[in-house]
Amino acid sequence: MGLNYQLVLWNKNKKVYDRYILLFVLLYLVLFWAITLITNRNTTLETLTIRSSGTLAILLLHIILSIGPLARINTKFLPLLYNRRHLGVTMFLIALIHGGFSIFQFHMLGDVNPIYSVFTSNLDYSSLHDFPFQVLGFIALLILFAMAATSHDFWLANLSAKTWKALHMLVYVAYALIVSHVFLGAFQQETSPYMPALIGIGFVILVILHITAGIKEVRKDRQTYKASDTDWKYVCEIDEIEEDRAKIFIVDNERIAIFKYENKLSAIHNVCKHQGGPLGEGKIVDGCITCPWHGYQYLPQNGQSPPPFTEKVATYHVKIEDNKVYVLPKALEEGTEVTPAIIK
Amino acid sequence: MNAGLRKRHLIFWILILIILPIIMIRAKINVPKQPIENKTYLEVNKQKPVLIKEINDMNDGLKFNFRGDNDKQISQLEVILVKPLKDASSTLFELNYNDEKGTYIGELSQTGVYRFPIKNQRLYGVLIFDEIKNDVVIKKVFQWD
Numbered sequence: 001m002g003l004n005y006q007l008v009l010w011n012k013n014k015k016v017y018d019r020y021i022l023l024f025v026l027l028y029l030v031l032f033w034a035i036t037l038i039t040n041r042n043t044t045l046e047t048l049t050i051r052s053s054g055t056l057a058i059l060l061l062h063i064i065l066s067i068g069p070l071a072r073i074n075t076k077f078l079p080l081l082y083n084r085r086h087l088g089v090t091m092f093l094i095a096l097i098h099g100g101f102s103i104f105q106f107h108m109l110g111d112v113n114p115i116y117s118v119f120t121s122n123l124d125y126s127s128l129h130d131f132p133f134q135v136l137g138f139i140a141l142l143i144l145f146a147m148a149a150t151s152h153d154f155w156l157a158n159l160s161a162k163t164w165k166a167l168h169m170l171v172y173v174a175y176a177l178i179v180s181h182v183f184l185g186a187f188q189q190e191t192s193p194y195m196p197a198l199i200g201i202g203f204v205i206l207v208i209l210h211i212t213a214g215i216k217e218v219r220k221d222r223q224t225y226k227a228s229d230t231d232w233k234y235v236c237e238i239d240e241i242e243e244d245r246a247k248i249f250i251v252d253n254e255r256i257a258i259f260k261y262e263n264k265l266s267a268i269h270n271v272c273k274h275q276g277g278p279l280g281e282g283k284i285v286d287g288c289i290t291c292p293w294h295g296y297q298y299l300p301q302n303g304q305s306p307p308p309f310t311e312k313v314a315t316y317h318v319k320i321e322d323n324k325v326y327v328l329p330k331a332l333e334e335g336t337e338v339t340p341a342i343i344k
Numbered sequence: 345m346n347a348g349l350r351k352r353h354l355i356f357w358i359l360i361l362i363i364l365p366i367i368m369i370r371a372k373i374n375v376p377k378q379p380i381e382n383k384t385y386l387e388v389n390k391q392k393p394v395l396i397k398e399i400n401d402m403n404d405g406l407k408f409n410f411r412g413d414n415d416k417q418i419s420q421l422e423v424i425l426v427k428p429l430k431d432a433s434s435t436l437f438e439l440n441y442n443d444e445k446g447t448y449i450g451e452l453s454q455t456g457v458y459r460f461p462i463k464n465q466r467l468y469g470v471l472i473f474d475e476i477k478n479d480v481v482i483k484k485v486f487q488w489d
Binding site for chain 2 (some may be wrong): 043044047121122124128129130165169172175176179180183184187188196199200203207210211214217276
């Protein structure tokens, strides 16, 4: 969370994480080049670059798509989620090298504009064997470009969280396009079964992770109540909430996070204004509810980010009777001050 | 995530789960089944001992050697790619008498020596085809005595 926009938001954590990304990328490329040159000395520089960058971009995309569900399944993966943005931009740059070299190698020597050539050199859309697969890769690259270019809090603030999230959910479209690009392109001449098998395994892992995380969310959503401004709902015993942590309560499929801190209870809407992170899975740090995804903070009693920040979420009334916690499941205006329930 | 976003994630993954396996399986099924003996593997295709006919096309940087186990029967086409082809994805086909793409012979990529088993004693010609651009790269008609 920063007040002023910086070109790249680096902190100590992110710098360490970025060093690991760089190390992984270099290690992969060196290994790929070394193994290829040992097994096939005649491989050209262009082909090596296209293949190494293409396979690395796909591998990174699988890792990126795994981080979200992994963090939902196990909170140990939350640091990866916090640093995912830089990995995404790295993946785009590597995909750009793949796309750029491919266009250079396959389309620069003709007498038409190379981009025009990508779209017109093969129009056999009815054939699976000769399908113009490069078009799929090009469209995926455009999506990744839009995502990488807007991977900054400046765009998040100016596009609005809703538009930004919708744009970044196109990563699933990009993933589908890339898998199709590979299967309808490179794998049409791939004699080894290992590469298609690897992509297939990657797909299965991603599906299992997302479905597992989805099932976990559905289970949480099952116990849902109707919103009401008169009917207090029982949540849990006070002791069931850990100090500086929250209990999540669901009303009309939306989640309320009830935090326990300094012998008090406060309830706010569970969704962070930054990127929709689950506030109820975060904790109180320095007196503020801190989002587990990117560290955005809110004051528990009014759902407002501490000044000078302006983000705010809805709050709810909470009460305690006989050590039992009750919530009035009707959202108040975002940022409304609510007196915390006191634990005696 | 709010309820709307969770629903959108669910829809995306249901679509991916349905569409991608269909594309993967159909794409693999549609790979043309080439005869295994036509594959370009130097380890498999050792050079036949007798050079029966040699045709050079140095303008395109290509040499064609017709080889066999004896001087009467051609059983191997040796293609020497002296300079790289402009098209990275190139496939070698027999040229049939209608000057069209005939039987698949093998793949060509970087410069080097490629050996393919052939059954046709006197090939009318060969055609190098770019599978990505769907375009003829080189068409070569052979002159036989």
